[in-house]
Amino acid sequence: MDHIHKFNSELTELPFTNCCVCEVNFSESGVKYVVEKSFKRVSENVQYSIYEYAICWNCAQTFQEKISPESNQTIQNYFLNELSNRSPRFFDENQDPIEVCLSECMVKGTNTSELTEYTICGVFRGGQFSLEAMPYVLSSEVLEEIAEQLSASTKDEMDDFRETYLGGPPELEELFKGRPVVFL
Ligand SMILES: [Zn+2]
Numbered sequence: 001m002d003h004i005h006k007f008n009s010e011l012t013e014l015p016f017t018n019c020c021v022c023e024v025n026f027s028e029s030g031v032k033y034v035v036e037k038s039f040k041r042v043s044e045n046v047q048y049s050i051y052e053y054a055i056c057w058n059c060a061q062t063f064q065e066k067i068s069p070e071s072n073q074t075i076q077n078y079f080l081n082e083l084s085n086r087s088p089r090f091f092d093e094n095q096d097p098i099e100v101c102l103s104e105c106m107v108k109g110t111n112t113s114e115l116t117e118y119t120i121c122g123v124f125r126g127g128q129f130s131l132e133a134m135p136y137v138l139s140s141e142v143l144e145e146i147a148e149q150l151s152a153s154t155k156d157e158m159d160d161f162r163e164t165y166l167g168g169p170p171e172l173e174e175l176f177k178g179r180p181v182v183f184l
Contacts, residue, residue, distance in 0.1 A: 003098050003102055004129065006037075007035045009052060010037070016053075016054030018054070019055055020055055020059075020165045021055055021165060024056050024058075026054070027126060027127060030125065032132075033054055034121065035054045035124060036119060037049060037052040037119065038052070041115065044113075053166055055165075066157055068154055071151055074150060078145065082107045082142075083106075097134060098134065101134045101135055101136055102135060104137060106138060107138065108139055108141060110139055116140070117140035118137055118138060119138045121136055122135035
């Protein structure tokens with residue numbers, strides 16, 4: 001089962017083609033890039049896309065450098081601590097690792113189908129999943145726990161990024177104010 005379509009744009013129903021910041025074309029340049037999509041579920045089968053974007057690796061790094069070293073460390077420590085508390089994953093041979101990764105919150109283990117707000121993130125090159133990193137799901141619970149530990153200036157940088165590049169529906173933007181962008 002191919003899961004790559006889950007990372008298509010909800011607006012165009014096609015794969016992302018360009019970086020939202022520098023507009024480099026992904027297939028022409030062959031650069032590595034990240035796609036993040038956030039959803040709000042209103043019923044078992046209905047969910048809305050809150051925002052989505054694709055950013056090239058260079059622009060993601062530039063953004064990361066704008067964030068304070070303390071905040072970058074905080075985010076890294078959060079994942080190190082949380083993931084070291086989870087038992088290691090073993091995939092049996094009939095399981096598609098990508099499907100498993102997309103089926104639950106990477107940190108909390110909650111089934112994606114039970115999450116009312118969540119983000120999916122994947123790393124790509126040439127329209128395919130990059131072999132360097134598995135895609136993952138983060139629940140809003142995780143995003144809030146990270147946000148609680150970030151400085152006000154970091155949250156401002158993240159809100160600026162979202163306002164500049166994402167232009168989500170205003171009524172939903174509030175939901176994500178102060179939340180981390182997850183490609184870091
Ligand atoms: Zn870029």
